[in-house]
Amino acid sequence: MKINELYGRRVLFPQIDNFPINDSQIQVLPTMKINETSVTCLRCGTATSKTFVALPNYHYYCPRCVTLGRVSTLDKFYHVQEPNQFEPPEQVLTWEGELSQLQAATSAVIKERMNNHCRQLLWAVTGAGKTEMIFAGIAAALKRGERVAIASPRVDVCLELYPRLQAAFANFPIALLHGREPQQYQYRQLTICTTHQLLRFYRAFDNLIVDEVDSFPYAANQALLFATEQAIKEDGSLLFMTATPGKKLIQQIHNKKLMVSYLPLRYHGNLLPQIKLCLAFNWRKGLSKKHLPTSLLREIRNTLNNRYRCLLFVPHIADLQPVLLCLQRFLPDKKFTTVHAADPQRLEKVQAMRDGRYDFLITTSILERGVTFPEIDVFVLGADDQIFSSSALVQIAGRVGRSVSRPTGKVMFWVNSYSRRVREAQRQIAYMNGKGRKLLHG
């Protein structure tokens, strides 16, 4: 173990064993706070009742963040204060793309606020080019010798960001941390990680960027919110990015705790496609008799006949197979398949769709964000199901019209009923489009 593995991190180690390195910089920190009737984990901030997590001999542990290694009173944290031991190279940003006028203006604001170590939110519509807009801010921070991390709740988003950032900052080796294939931790100035990995850091980052803040499992997860606060230095800056901020974030904006930059237009300057609704009463009952709504079949055929491709979202994994069987009967000459979170071939299938080897995919909400297929239409069967939150619906609608070659497209929802979440999604799109129109036409 190298000492730089402790820089800005807390490493868990048993009390009775000797820590492999001996250095005067190392601080030994407690792992838990013991209260009267509960214990609080100092890594994830969760308080648990003593009776539930008592070990023999008056020891306690935290059941919440146990997958990252159990925090217990039998262990101690070993930590070295972040020394920012970096020597940034001459050329920081190797990205040569160009920002549109609107993007450039937003980018400058973000850079300025990152420089002043503010807490801010970038509220930009899906497909606005969020990642490119933060390059300038990151570059300036790296040049100042600050430690920067980009975190996202979704592994897929991290995996997509990594090659883009590595190309944009070619002179910086980037550390990519996530739980799916554990790789050796490396001390780097620039880190991309899942939000769960933030639990391991302590006062490490001068600038922390959290992408897709509103997505599962980050939103409403107290442990991850706690970890975010712990991972930033006490005077560090925090940048949230999302297309669909939840109630809590909007409240923080109103309370002036969070500065906000809006970008209501996509990078190609077009408005978001609005959601079109179709009624499909009892579609599940029809599905059990191997029928799909005729309008859905017609729309899919139209899209494919126009040589476009599409995504068909369904609420549950159990719905995938019946829908696939129906469509196979109806479209025997087309190539398509299903994909869901637990699918072992998930990454291969998505890649095959990117490469154009499928005409369309039937999927659950895993493809709702972080993925870009050019020139597609999106259909959602059962959009009023509880599983689709309003922000998920906005994200799903946001898959459409992301490329310059086809900046528009169809977004159609088949619903049993006009639910609050569907209405809210339509309202959010209309709201951003209203702001966008003002920008376009003054």
Next chain:
Amino acid sequence: MVNCLLCNCRLTQKLTISKIIFPGPLKQPLICPECFRKFIHYSLEESCRGCGREERSELCDDCQKWQQYYGWYLEHRPLFHYNQAMKEFMQKYKFQGQYHLRGIFKETIKETITHIEYDILIPIPVTEHTMLTRGFNQVTGLLGDISYTELIIHQNRQKVAQSKKDRQSRLQTKQPFLLKQGVNLKGKTVLLVDDIYTTGRTLYHAANLCYENGSKRVQSLSLAR
């Protein structure tokens, strides 16, 4: 509202009319029926009289070898198959140290133990180092409120965990246990309890120790095999 300790789904309990009319103590299950169904019981018929393996023969090949070696075989009762679900449970409970999972099999174990006649129940011990890093003995955790006496202890010698060895080196393991000083097992029937029975090496060492110290009969029980 309580969630399943393994899959985190919501546990709902249907209140029947008889429960409303005759309210007794409510038994709240810790895991959902779907998760519990993944653990598969050993059947009692057509199994080896020694290790409990589901085989037609009276005494399986492995147990016959043990009989040749020691002159006796251990009457062992495994409760569940060591399948994927059990592996995942052990990973969480024993290796990640989620002690709150200990109660999942409490009822099943209690039920089985009440049908076994014994004088002393001895759990297989863990090393002192494990006690100070894991913080608990996984076997006594499983036993819950069943009374036991920790008469066997580990010899203080550098030990590689059985779970980190292959079959051959497991079988070659030397006696790791000692009986506590001044313990008399003369004429007693002993029930040994362990978490997993793999080759039988550990339990045979412990059983041998009991027989050497005058036990009349030794039986054993494990959660999985």
